[in-house]
Amino acid sequence: MPDDFPFHGRRFHADQFARLLRQTKPSLVVVQGRRRIGKSAFVRHCGQTYGDHYLKFEGLGPREGIGKAEQLACFAEQLAAQTSLPKMTLESWPQAFQTLATVLPQKGKTVLLLDEISWMAIGDPDFAGHLKIAWDNLFSRRKDLVVVLCGSMSSWIEANLLNSAGFVGRCSWVFTLPPMPLPECIPFWRGKASRIPVLEKIKTLAVTGGVPRYLEEIDPAQTAEQNIHRLCFDPGGLLFREFDDLFSSVFSRRADRYREICRALGGPSKTLTELSRDRDVGRGGIVTEALAELESAGFITSDLPFDPSTGTEQRSAKYRLSDNYTRFYLRYVDPERKRIAKGLFRQRALETLPQWDTLMGLQFENLVLSNRDALLRLIELGNTPILNAAPYFQGKTLRKEACQIDLLLRTKKSLYVVEIKLRGRIDHSCITDLQEKIRKLKLPKGTPCRTVLVYQGELDPGIADEDYFDYLVPFERMFESG
Structure with a gap:
């Protein structure tokens, strides 16, 4: 700093x-x-x-x-x-x-x-x-x-x-030292923070994450789009030049291979087996070593699923690209690098970039997962021992259906199923979707199961009226100090 x-x-x-x-x-x-x-x-x-x-x-x-x-x-x-x-x-x-x-x-x-x-x-x-x-x-x-x-x-x-x-x-x-927690990101918008909409902050954090060096470059007088274009799509912008220096200085000669692993993790999380099928990332021990180094350097996270009934960890981890800047750069900046360097990249609305909504959903999940302590406080688990917590994925077998849950929390007494949504309007389908996921878990009879929705967007009135969710957590509350 x-x-x-x-x-x-x-x-x-x-x-x-x-x-x-x-x-x-x-x-x-x-x-x-x-x-x-x-x-x-x-x-x-x-x-x-x-x-x-x-x-x-x-x-x-x-x-x-x-x-x-x-x-x-x-x-x-x-x-x-x-x-x-x-x-x-x-x-x-x-x-x-x-x-x-x-x-x-x-x-x-x-x-x-x-x-x-x-x-x-x-x-x-x-x-x-x-x-x-x-x-x-x-x-x-x-x-x-x-x-x-x-x-x-x-x-x-x-x-x-x-x-x-x-x-x-x-x-x-x-x-x-972790990324800055959400409440500690607010001062980077200085005195204008209270007047900047939550969605504007989310767009900025979707590119910078909680990395203070990137947050320092925010101009609070500019919109999120203006800041992102200046930093990422201008040949003189810090975040246009940053990636090659970042990977070269940390990974040296292995930078190109590690870049390809991050590119392969640019979408949904993957197991080691799924990653090894990608011809650009290598095989076996090479990939295992690279994943360990990328994780220790703070770019990816391995999520180990656990038995929802007991909290006992299972074996097959999935890896996700948890560094928001790296995903944004590889998805949108790197493919246009030559045009940007020549000053030929025209400004365009972020929402018109390919698969923008999908990328924002992944970045939003990262923000929630990396600020889990704030979420625990908001759902009254701040002082409760947690047996396990991770995104959950269940493969299809003869006895079970495939199932994926944004975040599963297991305490000694209860299971908390957390759905994370970033949409303009969040309709009743978020309830039916979560009901179906819980059904697929096939929990032992009598297992206490609490439901949580962390969201940014306008909720259909019927969602609150139906009283299905035990906790409705608007994302803006995660910016509050504990």
């Missing part, structure tokens, strides 16, 4: 960070999350708000010719800029860490951020080992020090830090 944009939100995580700084012992923290999600801005905010000193070192982005020497030279420049040391030549990471340890502030709480840690490690396969030794022998001896390791390449962090025997028991806190 740029320095001139006021920091807001992230209250829960900020409180956790402040707690670490109140302790009289050193702490090692690992922060993960999608690129542009605001990891560095969050750590900077916490370091400058709760600490006495804040230092940041960032690795150089991957490109041809970048190796250990270039990373060390960059580290040396940042060291000289933030301390009293002159610029020097560093020959190794042990030397770099030793030098840094000698100039850390002697008094007061200090936050040390090593940002884009996987980039910093480029060219040195022993980087993680050197870092572990530096923590054990140098940094962990400073009781007022919090060292934060941050990066977008979650697969590197998993392999070299979280799953490494060398770091076992050393991390005080490991967390993934």
